[in-house]
Amino acid sequence: MSTHETAAHETVFAGAVLAKLEALYPKYPDKRSLLLPALWMIQEARGWISDGSVAEVAETLGLTSAYVRGVVTFYTMYHTHPVGRHFIQVCTTSPCGICGAEDVARALVKETGCGDLGATSPDGRFTVIEVECLGACGFPTPILIDDDFIENVTVDRVPAILARYI
Ligand code: FES
Missing domain, CATH: 1.10.10.1590 (NADH-quinone oxidoreductase subunit E)
Structure with a gap:
């Protein structure tokens, strides 16, 4: 077990x-x-x-x-319901928002197959949520996958980033 x-x-x-x-x-x-x-x-x-x-x-x-x-x-790092094996937090607060963070969030939801923010993909692999400032406002868009902090995420980078997480 x-x-x-x-x-x-x-x-x-x-x-x-x-x-x-x-x-x-x-x-x-x-x-x-x-x-x-x-x-x-x-x-x-x-x-x-x-x-x-x-x-x-x-x-x-x-x-x-x-x-x-x-x-x-x-705290958004504590889960109040079951989540996927990889928990993705994407900052969509205004400074990141004006640099395309919402497009990145949409791409993450689409590529993971989660269907919606807060939902878990049918294969149990991912959950994606939006969060407030991750403290990397100079490097939009930052995301946190489990304990990995990834900066400068663009829509184009999303598939390659997700491929690292099985
Ligand atoms: S506003 Fe996005 S990291 Fe600060």
Whole structure:
């Protein structure tokens, strides 16, 4: 079973994962400050962060589920539903927008077969979303595929870029 197939009812914070989390405690001022790394661990294990996962993180760190959910929904890197194997974020904020970012977003949706922003391709390979400024306003259009930051993306470059992600 791959880590993404971990059954939802199994606790993530046990064994090696719990030890990894606990090893971080001395580096943070208090337990609640571990929220972001704890959420990464959940997402790494399950592929996304369900309501059950929110509750598990809250209980582990002594926080409320509402607080954890607020953080999860604030950051676009946390997934609140299942996504494709490769998660693509494209900046369409105004500076990139006037340089063609929306055309790039449309090309990404078309080439991946996702059909729409936020949807996952039928083969489960990609999910594409629009995001606000990725902090590379001088190099439009920037996109983030998983952990890979790619600048100066144009419609013409989209097929070759996607071909790198199986
Ligand atoms: S506006 Fe697109 S990276 Fe800043």
